[in-house]
Amino acid sequence: MFQLRETFLQGCVELIPNIFTDHRGESIKTYHSDAFKNIGISHDFKEDLMVTSQRGVLRGLHLQYPPKEQAKLIYCVRGSIFDVAVDVRKTSPTYGQFVSFHVDAEKHNLVYIPSGFAHGYLVLEDDTTVVYKMSSVYSPELESGFLWNSLNIDWPITEPILSYKDSQLPLFKDFRSAF
Numbered sequence: 001m002f003q004l005r006e007t008f009l010q011g012c013v014e015l016i017p018n019i020f021t022d023h024r025g026e027s028i029k030t031y032h033s034d035a036f037k038n039i040g041i042s043h044d045f046k047e048d049l050m051v052t053s054q055r056g057v058l059r060g061l062h063l064q065y066p067p068k069e070q071a072k073l074i075y076c077v078r079g080s081i082f083d084v085a086v087d088v089r090k091t092s093p094t095y096g097q098f099v100s101f102h103v104d105a106e107k108h109n110l111v112y113i114p115s116g117f118a119h120g121y122l123v124l125e126d127d128t129t130v131v132y133k134m135s136s137v138y139s140p141e142l143e144s145g146f147l148w149n150s151l152n153i154d155w156p157i158t159e160p161i162l163s164y165k166d167s168q169l170p171l172f173k174d175f176r177s178a179f
């Protein structure tokens, strides 16, 4: 039901869903609990969020700490993003390493990011709408993160539009992971 594309960061994967097309349009299943279980993703997802942003907006890099850590399933329903996941699992051999994806409403790809990763994205087109499923509810007191450009990520922008909160995040080198 989903084509799985693994990355070198264990657990962080891209998924390509089947697309059913007929003369009326198309149908795409973005989530199926048994199919996800078969590829090792098993969550009782607790929240969905739909976020629209303009081109040049960068959100991240964010994570939420235990006991409300969040695995995320991300896709675009309109437009496209440069999506980044950074491994912050302290015992991981790939700690501090990252992977990026071009997530695009026209490609219909999805990205699954386990907990223990920081996440962020740059919006590539005006009126891009991103949908996330999250495995825990939003808990602002457990939010953490680090500055978007404090790792060597190849962001295709030099002066993104940031929230004030994101502009004040610490550098990655000063960030202490609780994972």
Ligand SMILES: Cc1cn([C@H]2C[C@H](O)[C@@H](COP(=O)(O)OP(=O)(O)O[C@H]3O[C@@H](C)C(=O)[C@@H](O)[C@H]3O)O2)c(=O)[nH]c1=O
Pocket (backbone or CB within 6 Å): 049, 051, 059, 060, 061, 062, 063, 119, 120, 121, 138, 163, 165
């Ligand atoms: C993320 C989030 C925000 N909010 C509210 C709080 C605030 O008023 C408004 C905007 O919040 P923020 O500025 O934190 O939103 P934003 O900067 O878009 O934060 C998001 O960034 C991306 C990269 C992620 O991975 C998400 O998990 C989340 O951290 O929305 C919720 O109610 N629930 C949520 O899950």
